[in-house]
Amino acid sequence: xxxxxxxxxxxxxxxxxxxxxxxxxxxxxxxxxxxxxxxxxxxxxxxxxxxxxxxxxxxxxxxxxxxxxxxxxxxxxxxxxxxxxxxxxxxxxxxxxxxxxxxxxxxxxxxxxxxxxxxxxxxxxxxxxxxxxxxxxxxxxxxxxxxxxxxxxxxxxxxxxxxxxxxxxxx
Numbered sequence: 741x742x743x744x745x746x747x748x749x750x751x752x753x754x755x756x757x758x759x760x761x762x763x764x765x766x767x768x769x770x771x772x773x774x775x776x777x778x779x780x781x782x783x784x785x786x787x788x789x790x791x792x793x794x795x796x797x798x799x800x801x802x803x804x805x806x807x808x809x810x811x812x813x814x815x816x817x818x819x820x821x822x823x824x825x826x827x828x829x830x831x832x833x834x835x836x837x838x839x840x841x842x843x844x845x846x847x848x849x850x851x852x853x854x855x856x857x858x859x860x861x862x863x864x865x866x867x868x869x870x871x872x873x874x875x876x877x878x879x880x881x882x883x884x885x886x887x888x889x890x891x892x893x894x895x896x897x898x899x900x901x902x903x904x905x906x907x908x909x910x911x
Contacts, residue, residue: 749785753778757905764898766850772806772894775799775901782909791908799901806897810890817886823879827866831883834861859884 756778763769776799783791818828838857842849862883867876 747785749781753780753782753785756781757902761898761902764895770807772803772898772901775898775905776803779901779905782905791905795904795908799904802897802901802904806894809893809897813890813893814883814886817889818879818883821879821882822875823862823882824866824869826869827862827876827879827883830865831858831862834858834864837861855887858887 756774758778759769760771760774760776760778763771763774765771776796779791779799780796783796815828819825835854835858838852838860839850839854841857842853845852859880863876863880866879867873870876
């Protein structure tokens with residue numbers, strides 16, 4: 741889809757990849773999925789010459805791996821250390837609420853609000869569930885470590901995806 745010298749699908753693909761990179765940092769924005777979608781749109785604009793179906797499949801597997809890392813690290817590590825499902829739910833609700841409440845402060849507010857909200861959500865629910873502050877703090881710490889490990893892996897995977905994308909796109 742070109743108009744003049746501009747390939748609008750390439751521009752849309754670049755925009756989606758950039759949005760995906762931002763989404764790796766911002767909560768609720770599916771970063772790796774947007775990077776994959778950007779690669780797909782870009783490839784469509786190129787007739788799947790530089791980015792073919794094999795590359796798209798590799799990027800798709802990486803996007804799925806990034807999504808699974810969130811489930812694996814955050815949930816599995818938290819559950820392994822004794823965090824209740826209720827506390828994980830409290831962390832999710834608290835993270836959403838915190839991120840939404842501090843959206844007025846661009847990026848930093850959303851990330852900070854989501855992190856603080858998630859920790860408070862887990863702490864409050866775990867404390868109400870077990871009535872033991874020490875166990876609640878330990879559970880919240882485990883949830884934080886799992887979340888940070890998942891985020892680090894998601895960022896690493898997103899960087900690999902972007903490198904593969906630009907390696908194929910730039911001659």
